[in-house]
Amino acid sequence: MSEFRLKNMLEYRYIISKRGVIDAVISKLNYFHRPYTGVIADILAETTGDPFLKAYYGADYQANLEKVNRRLSIFWTLTRSNLFKNIAADINSKAEKKIESFFLIANYSFAEYIFWNICETEPAIAEYRTKDSVEALTASVLRKKAEETYKKGHTDQAVEDFKKALELTPNDFTILFQLGMYYFFEKADHIKADDFFARSAAGARGVSARIEAMAYCFTSLIIRLKALHRGERDLAADALAIGEKAVNTDPDLIMAHYSSLQALAGLCVFEQHSDRFLKAAEKVFEIDYNFLLQAILDNAFDPVLDTLVSLAASRYDAILSSCIKSIEETSKKISQFPSRLETSADTARVFNLQKEFKAVQEYFKKNKTYADIEETIKRIEAVSGEADRVLHSNRVQQMLIRVREYCSTIVSEYKKDFGDRLKPYNDALKRRGEIGAKIDALIKKYFIKAESAETSENKENPENGSGSKVPDKNLDYARNPKVEKAVKSKCASAVFFIFEAIIVFLWLFAGVFSFAIFAVASLITLCLIPAYSVAGAELFYFITRLQLDELKRDYSRVDLKLDLSNHLPGEAEMKARDKYSKQIAGEFGISQIDARNILEAALFSDYEKMKATVRTLCK
Structure with a gap:
């Protein structure tokens, strides 16, 4: 038997070739930082041709031509090259949160970049690497x-310096670990x-489970x-035992799961x-479907290629069935749209929905890879969700019209x-709102609110349930610097x-003269x-403050009037409300x-509250 050499192993050559592509792509783009979508898409394109x-x-x-062709035919059944950007965007969104997600592109070939990132971001490693001894420094x-x-x-x-550091x-x-990678x-x-x-x-045991598990993965591979x-x-x-040990050491490390699966595939050669x-x-x-795409092209799974094909086929059939079901359900929803909608906005939304649904159907007819079907499902779900919102909005509008019509008779x-008893109260309530709006407008335009330590409590209107804030007597107003500058400029010019x-x-x-x-x-x-x-400016702000003070006095007078008014319903009124409430409940089944x-x-003509209900x- 010939001597074992890594270079003679096809899988090792695959890893090294992929690593070369990764280095070339990153060097060509001259960066490796967020977002990674471009890097990922280029790597996918370069390593599948x-x-x-x-x-x-x-x-x-x-x-191996027959095996290669079979792998590629399965791979292109699952995806298309013009969908690599979608796959890249998906992996990028995961890599933004967890850098280890790059293992979804290349299980070992990306290990160096991931290792360096872990060392920079994991607090336990940073603490471990900053010991105080002279040797450590x-x-x-x-x-x-x-x-x-x-x-x-x-x-x-670099290795010479690594070895010198290792002596210390x-x-x-x-x-x-870095010497191992070298x-x-x-x-x-x-x-x-x-x-x-x-x-x-x-050495990593007890300090970094992630690095420990990654080291086990490489050991398992060798x-x-x-x-x-x-x-x-x-x-x-x-x-296989070492691969499983990697999984047990760090269950969240996706590299460990994939490495363990490779080891199990290797054992299938013998059993x-x-x-x-x-x-x-x-x-x-x-854990991630992109692992299947990687596995299809991975020589490690040669012993179980038929099983992978079967698995890919079953997943394809399942997602195809799910997609067809989603299309049928969405079609039913769209057919339920009434011929006349209550608002023009809903009418426009329905038109766009129908247009998008037809576009999705056309896309589905022409594109049938696994990735295409996933894309179709995403688009169908978006259409379905929007259809639900339109139907709900239309139901709300229809019921609101019925409720308002029914309640108008009751209100009369x-x-x-x-009504005579409530009219003064409602008028005062309206007046208070108008004054409050003027105060807010003046303050917002010319001042910045500066609240003192002690603020008065907000008084609320118990009748309509919506609190109306009384202007705080301890509230002072600082001039807005930008507005004051503009006022000064205008005053100077005018004078x-x-x-x-x-x-x-x-x-x-x-x-x-x-x-x-x-x-x-x-x-x-x-x-x-x-x-x-x-x-x-001083004259202008003096006059404005006089306006504010006068408005606050008006507000206080109206507020006092509201407090003294008899706006709480009496016994007869409460009975009337109970009677009308029962009528409404019976009419609408609520x-x-x-x-x-x-x-x-x-x-109280609070139609926003009515609409919310x-x-x-x-x-």
Whole structure:
């Protein structure tokens, strides 16, 4: 048997080739930061075409052509290249929250970028890497230098600094992990890589479950490839055990779940585990469907390719059935739209909905990949949701019209008996609202509210349920700086032009004084512009404050009148309200409480409250 070498393993070549594409894409775009959509879309496009496959298959391409074609046919059944941007946007939204979501594009090939991000963002690692000892500080400097050098592509030079740092801090799992990646990616040295990853996992234990689990994933990969090369079942079982250990160490690490599934696929070479693999695969692909797309092109799943095909087919059938059902249900909703809607806005919304629904149907007829069907379902759900809102809005409008018509008769009867008593109160209530609006308008336009420490309590109108705030007597008003500046400018301009007009008139038309005196007077007037602006602004704000004070006094008088008025309903009035509430409840089949709310809204012409109650009833 030939000696085991990583470079001879097709799966390893796939990982390295994909890593090369990732580095090239990121280098070409010259950035790797949010949003990542462009990076992801380019990586997907670059790693799914024939040139990429031929590059990493190399001399084995023709021998594996049938398998390659089968993989690609399945892959393109599930998605299309012009949908890569949609997939990229989906992965990007996840990567924005969790950087590990990049494993959805490349399970191992993205490990370096993800590792560096974790080290920068995980507090436990940051604390671990900032120890106070002289050795730790020196090692930290060397490590940072090595990391920067490594990121620039000078890996051999970086490793020397990593090793120097490791001599000072032998258990630094972040250095050990990076050395493991170096020997795995750059040197294809499985012995040293395995050793460094194992030591990194041991060092990370109790500090960073994420790095520990990632190290287990690489160890599992190396052992699995070794098992496949040597044909040793026990090694394959060991790889699976380590993969499962990675999952148990960090259940949230999606790389661990995928790595464990790969290990189970490797064990299937030696033993029959189709059912077990199918259950595990369904669980992993439930985490994220993009894993299935990755798995279809992943050589690690060659032993279980038929199972993957079956799984993909069943998922396709399920989503197709769901899509057809959604289209039929949405079609029924749209057919329920009445020929005449209550508002022009709803009519316009229905027209747009029908147009969008036809467009979705056309899209569905022409595009049948899994990703297309997902897109169709999203669009159908949006149409369905909007249809529900239109139908609800129309029901609300219809019921509101009926309620208002029915209540108008009741209100007329009610006012015959009790209207005279409520009229002064309602008029005063309206007057108070008008005064309050004027006060608010003046304050909003010219002042900034500045509340004192002690504020008076807001008094509420118990009849209509909507509180009306009484102006706070302890409330002071600071001038709005921007408005004050504008007022000063206008006052200065106005006063200057008035004085200048007088001077011109006295010189030019009345002949009171000579040109020299005119020039001096004009110059003095010009110099006094700052004084005009200040004096004019002070006068303006003095008058405005007088207006505010007068309005506040009016407000207080009206408010006092409201407090002293007998606006609470008497016994006869309460009985009348109960009677009318029961009538409304019986007419519309609603509760007594809702009927009472509608009646009170009608009595006080509070149609917003009435509409809110009706909207709640129509849900």
